[in-house]
Amino acid sequence: MPTFATWLKSSTQILKAVSASPHLDAQIILGFVTHQPYEKLLIRDQTSLKFSQLLRATYYLHLRTRLVPIAYITHRKKFHGHTFYVNKHVLIPRPETENLVALASKHAKTLPKNPNILDVGCGSGCIGLSLYYSTLNAKSQEQNIKSPSLLLSDISEKALKVAHKNAKKLKIKADFRKSNLLNRINIENIDIITANLPYVNKNWNWNSKSLKHEPPLALFARKNGLEIIEKLLTQISQKPRKTHLAIFLEADPSQMPAIKSFTHNLFPSAKITIDNFVAQIIL
Numbered sequence: 235m236p237t238f239a240t241w242l243k244s245s246t247q248i249l250k251a252v253s254a255s256p257h258l259d260a261q262i263i264l265g266f267v268t269h270q271p272y273e274k275l276l277i278r279d280q281t282s283l284k285f286s287q288l289l290r291a292t293y294y295l296h297l298r299t300r301l302v303p304i305a306y307i308t309h310r311k312k313f314h315g316h317t318f319y320v321n322k323h324v325l326i327p328r329p330e331t332e333n334l335v336a337l338a339s340k341h342a343k344t345l346p347k348n349p350n351i352l353d354v355g356c357g358s359g360c361i362g363l364s365l366y367y368s369t370l371n372a373k374s375q376e377q378n379i380k381s382p383s384l385l386l387s388d389i390s391e392k393a394l395k396v397a398h399k400n401a402k403k404l405k406i407k408a409d410f411r412k413s414n415l416l417n418r419i420n421i422e423n424i425d426i427i428t429a430n431l432p433y434v435n436k437n438w439n440w441n442s443k444s445l446k447h448e449p450p451l452a453l454f455a456r457k458n459g460l461e462i463i464e465k466l467l468t469q470i471s472q473k474p475r476k477t478h479l480a481i482f483l484e485a486d487p488s489q490m491p492a493i494k495s496f497t498h499n500l501f502p503s504a505k506i507t508i509d510n511f512v513a514q515i516i517l
């Protein structure tokens with residue numbers, strides 16, 4: 235059987251053709267099959283792989299050479315300090331989305347009460363669950379304060395199952411709703427809406443190699459990528475809602491001027507702030 239050292243060396247060599255981080259990918263795969271923290275696996279480690287570990291490691295190496303993202307191999311992705319379960323039915327949480335959570339969390343802390351949160355297009359649930367967690371921690375010291383509430387919604391039943399699993403893992407009591415945007419959702423009591431909806435325009439020169447393993451339903455939208463975001467904003471404008479409802483949307487920075495003017499037409503007195511990939515809208 236190969237040792238950890240020889241497996242790491244040969245796998246790193248193989249992955250050089252397909253990955254920008256071949257050694258790290260090899261370490262993560264080896265750590266995953268041997269149940270060890272990958273950071274501790276050393277290039278000189280002379281421990282031998284067991285046959286069953288070698289079989290699994292070889293299979294995962296093969297998947298990685300086919301450009302399957304590491305997160306879909308290990309079913310884990312770190313986001314905002316938590317490890318989320320992911321599978322091929324959900325988008326892999328992105329680092330830029332952490333800023334949306336940070337901005338929404340900052341806003342939540344300015345509210346007199348814990349907010350009722352709605353995460354539309356929740357996927358793995360990473361936004362809503364992280365926001366709930368940080369909001370809860372911020373006010374947990376105070377007595378007799380009602381906990382925040384969280385509704386996670388998605389058009390995909392399979393994505394909702396993943397969100398449910400993550401809520402259970404984080405011990406968060408959330409509600410789940412299968413809905414095409416707000417079709418089946420009443421927002422009367424909602425204080426904060428977060429939404430990282432599909433915004434990729436198919437005509438963009440996007441890095442198709444890794445995205446091809448992620449669900450198209452999570453990525454693409456028509457009308458320059460803005461169709462679904464605009465539908466959500468329109469639905470919000472047509473529903474009874476709280477006066478200072480806050481909406482946090484993710485989109486590409488190049489789409490922000492269009493989102494800003496669309497929002498301004500629907501809600502002339504809204505306060506709109508753009509921060510990289512995030513549009514913060516306070517009605």
Ligand SMILES: C[S@@+](CC[C@H](N)C(=O)[O-])C[C@H]1O[C@@H](n2cnc3c(N)ncnc32)[C@H](O)[C@@H]1O
Binds near residue numbers: 354451462
């Ligand atoms: C870009 S992914 C984001 C997932 C997650 N919020 C995140 O940030 O990682 C978009 C999600 O929106 C969902 N979605 C797409 N169209 C939708 C619609 N019309 N109504 C509700 N959810 C939708 C997809 O199923 C997918 O889970």
